[in-house]
Amino acid sequence: SQTIHQWPATLVQPVGSPLSLECTVEGTSNPNLYWYRQAAGRGLQLLFYSVGIGQISSEVPQNLSASRPQDRQFILSSKKLLLSDSGFYLCAWRTGYGNTIYFGEGSWLTVV
Amino acid sequence: EDKVVQSPLSLVVHEGDTVTLNCSYEVTNFRSLLWYKQEKKAPTFLFMLTSSGIEKKSGRLSSILDKKELFSILNITATQTGDSAIYLCAVEADTDKLIFGTGTRLQVFP
Numbered sequence: 001s002q003t004i005h006q007w008p009a010t011l012v013q014p015v016g017s018p019l020s021l022e023c024t025v026e027g028t029s030n031p032n033l034y035w036y037r038q039a040a041g042r043g044l045q046l047l048f049y050s051v052g053i054g055q056i057s058s059e060v061p062q063n064l065s066a067s068r069p070q071d072r073q074f075i076l077s078s079k080k081l082l083l084s085d086s087g088f089y090l091c092a093w094r095t096g097y098g099n100t101i102y103f104g105e106g107s108w109l110t111v112v
Numbered sequence: 113e114d115k116v117v118q119s120p121l122s123l124v125v126h127e128g129d130t131v132t133l134n135c136s137y138e139v140t141n142f143r144s145l146l147w148y149k150q151e152k153k154a155p156t157f158l159f160m161l162t163s164s165g166i167e168k169k170s171g172r173l174s175s176i177l178d179k180k181e182l183f184s185i186l187n188i189t190a191t192q193t194g195d196s197a198i199y200l201c202a203v204e205a206d207t208d209k210l211i212f213g214t215g216t217r218l219q220v221f222p
Contacts, residue, residue, distance in 0.1 A: 032208060034209070036212075042214055043116075043118075043200065043212040043213050043214040043215055044155075044200065044202075044210075044212040045212075046209050046210070046211075049208060049209055051208065057208075059209070090154065090155075097208045098143060098144065098204070100146065100157050100160055101146075101157075101202075101210055102157065103148075103154040103155050103156075104154055105153045105154050106153045106154055
């Protein structure tokens with residue numbers, strides 16, 4: 001069966017520091033991968049999605065970036081965090097367009 | 113602009129009550145509507161709806177879609193404290209992404 005792993009689960013970072021959140025999927029190949037952010041009291045906002053290695057689509061202009069160095073690995077990064085980057089970040093995957101999206105356990109980021 | 117609106121934003125009920133959660137949408141080239149339950153961390157999948165008027169059911173939860181009026185409802189009968197969660201509605205249109213509503217926070221008290 002397929003599983004998705006996301007880490008770290010929680011982190012507190014100072015303003016201006018870098019960020020790296022990692023997500024891997026097991027038990028499937030060539031998944032579509034997604035990064036969402038959920039701010040307090042708000043719905044899930046799509047940040048990036050990828051349909052293949054090296055293929056990244058960005059939905060919202062921001063100081064975050066994403067990379068997909070391997071088929072089942074998706075990384076969310078920032079060179080310099082802002083206070084507004086605080087939130088709950090969720091990695092997600094599915095086998096293809098039109099199928100159900102499944103979520104990782106999420107990462108709580110607090111920028112101080 | 114595509115959008116998904118959920119109501120109410122928050123709901124407080126007692127165990128045994130029946131609740132109805134609403135989701136309306138405006139998207140180009142609708143493909144499907146999904147419901148998720150989010151307790152503490154990852155949202156978990158409940159239903160995917162693609163056709164109007166066909167009820168999907170799982171235990172005490174059921175959902176139906178109206179593509180003419182552009183909305184869906186999620187019903188929970190005989191609520192239990194374990195139903196307390198945020199319920200998220202998402203719509204997929206003609207692009208490879210889900211558009212989420214802000215969710216409905218349901219609290220069920222004994």
